[in-house]
Amino acid sequence: MVQKNTEVISMDCVFCKIVKGDIPCQKLYENDKILAFLDISPIHKGHTLIIPKEHHENILDMPDETLAELAKTTKKISKAVKEATNADGFNVTQNNGAAAGQAVFHFHTHIIPRFDGDGLKTWPHKDIPEEEMKRIQEDIASFLKD
Amino acid sequence: MVQKNTEVISMDCVFCKIVKGDIPCQKLYENDKILAFLDISPIHKGHTLIIPKEHHENILDMPDETLAELAKTTKKISKAVKEATNADGFNVTQNNGAAAGQAVFHFHTHIIPRFDGDGLKTWPHKDIPEEEMKRIQEDIASFLKD
Numbered sequence: 421m422v423q424k425n426t427e428v429i430s431m432d433c434v435f436c437k438i439v440k441g442d443i444p445c446q447k448l449y450e451n452d453k454i455l456a457f458l459d460i461s462p463i464h465k466g467h468t469l470i471i472p473k474e475h476h477e478n479i480l481d482m483p484d485e486t487l488a489e490l491a492k493t494t495k496k497i498s499k500a501v502k503e504a505t506n507a508d509g510f511n512v513t514q515n516n517g518a519a520a521g522q523a524v525f526h527f528h529t530h531i532i533p534r535f536d537g538d539g540l541k542t543w544p545h546k547d548i549p550e551e552e553m554k555r556i557q558e559d560i561a562s563f564l565k566d
Numbered sequence: 567m568v569q570k571n572t573e574v575i576s577m578d579c580v581f582c583k584i585v586k587g588d589i590p591c592q593k594l595y596e597n598d599k600i601l602a603f604l605d606i607s608p609i610h611k612g613h614t615l616i617i618p619k620e621h622h623e624n625i626l627d628m629p630d631e632t633l634a635e636l637a638k639t640t641k642k643i644s645k646a647v648k649e650a651t652n653a654d655g656f657n658v659t660q661n662n663g664a665a666a667g668q669a670v671f672h673f674h675t676h677i678i679p680r681f682d683g684d685g686l687k688t689w690p691h692k693d694i695p696e697e698e699m700k701r702i703q704e705d706i707a708s709f710l711k712d
Contacts (some may be wrong), residue, residue, distance in 0.1 A: 446703040449710040456710075458703055461691040466702050479641050479658060480648075487641055488634035495625050495633055498662070500709035502626075504702060509663020512625060516644070517655020520680040521688050532689075534666040540689045542667050543678075545607045556612050556650060557592040557604055563646035564595045564602075 430475040435526035439473045448500070453486060454493050459530065464538070466505035468531040470494055476527045478516040490529065498531050507533035576621040581672035585619045594646070599632060600639050605676065610684070612651035614677040616640055622673045624662040636675065644677050653679035 429436045437443040438457065445457035448468060459467040472490060476482045482490075494512060502510055511532040515522040534540065548556075575582045583589040584603065591603035594614060605613040618636060622628045628636075640658060648656055657678040661668040680686065694702075 446699060448703060448706045458699060458706075462694055463689045463691060465692070465694050465698060466706060468706065479644055482641065484638045484641070487637045491633045491637035492630045495628065495630070497706075497710065498625055500706050503709050504705035507663075507665070509661070509666030509668065511659060511661055511666045513657060513659040515655070515657055517653075517680065519653070519682045519684070520655030520657045520678075522655065532666075534663065536665045538665070543609045543686045545609060546611070548608055548611050552611060553592060553604060557594060559650035560594045560604075560612060560614065560643075560646050563649050564643065 428474045428476075430526065433475055433524070433526050435471050435524055435528065436475050439471070449493075449497055451493070453489055456493070456497050463540070464505070464507075464533045464535070466501050466507070466533045468497060468501050470497060470529045470531070472527055477525050478522065478527055479514060480516070482527055494529055494531070501531050501533055505533040508536045509534040574620045574622075576672065579621055579670070579672050581617050581670055581674065582621050585617070595639075595643055597639070599635055602639070602643050609686070610651070610653075610679045610681070612647050612653070612679045614643060614647050616643060616675045616677070618673055623671050624668065624673055625660060626662070628673055640675055640677070647677050647679055651679040654682045655680040 434443060438445045439455055447457050449456040453473055454470060455473055456468055456470045459469050472486050498510060511534060512529060514529045580589060584591045585601055593603050595602040599619055600616060601619055602614055602616045605615050616639060618632050644656060657680060658675060660675045
């Protein structure tokens with residue numbers, strides 16, 4: 421990890437290399453903090469990635485201000501993706517950790533255009549006993565007490 | 567749609583009824599603008615929903631400030647969900663439109679705890695010809711020009 425002016429760069433991160441211009445991308449949008457480009461391995465045409473230019477591994481590492489800025493930019497880019505692809509809907513998704521399907525360990529948000537009847541299935545739901553739901557509710561809430 | 571002081575409520579929306587307290591939920595956290603509770607149909611135990619208290623259908627309808635606030639709160643709640651569930655990772659996902667799997671038309675973000683080897687698969691990727699990638703890049707970028 422190198423601190424260079426206000427930039428934080430990870431030397432062996434493919435998205436940092438894209439930000440620096442060392443690896444090409446199909447750019448859609450950029451501002452001083454954020455870059456958006458096409459996913460090279462799309463689920464549907466127009467599948468877009470939005471990243472902070474600074475290197476942060478996942479949402480837990482993201483500074484609040486960058487996260488807030490990225491959320492607003494995601495809305496703006498979602499609208500463009502939906503209009504350009506004529507999508508019926510879209511998913512905004514973000515994976516944290518290899519267990520969650522994260523493959524590049526530089527925070528990124530996916531915008532995936534969706535079409536009526538495109539056959540992509542949601543994951544199956546579980547039937548969790550009432551007392552386990554109650555226990556996990558209390559456990560999560562206990563971490564959120566001020 | 568009823569405008570009531572600063573609140574925007576949709577009379578027949580199940581999440582608006584949860585916000586008003588007319589339908590119970592397993593609450594995890596709330597502040598003046600945001601409410602988080604357990605998904606009653608979880609993919610994994612601890613599957614959490616975060617909603618704005620005001621009624622907005624999807625990301626495109628969300629005021630920028632609410633979106634920014636929600637992004638910061640999502641980070642805070644993600645950390646609690648991960649710690650309470652001992653998850654190896656987690657997905658942060660948000661569906662816009664029925665085609666994208668949205669079932670309740672009040673903006674909501676899912677936090678789904680994930681575990682190594684839990685068997686949940688990502689959607690298959692497509693091989694899009696180079697010229698189509700180029701065309702969609704130009705189309706999306708054209709909507710993002712100032």
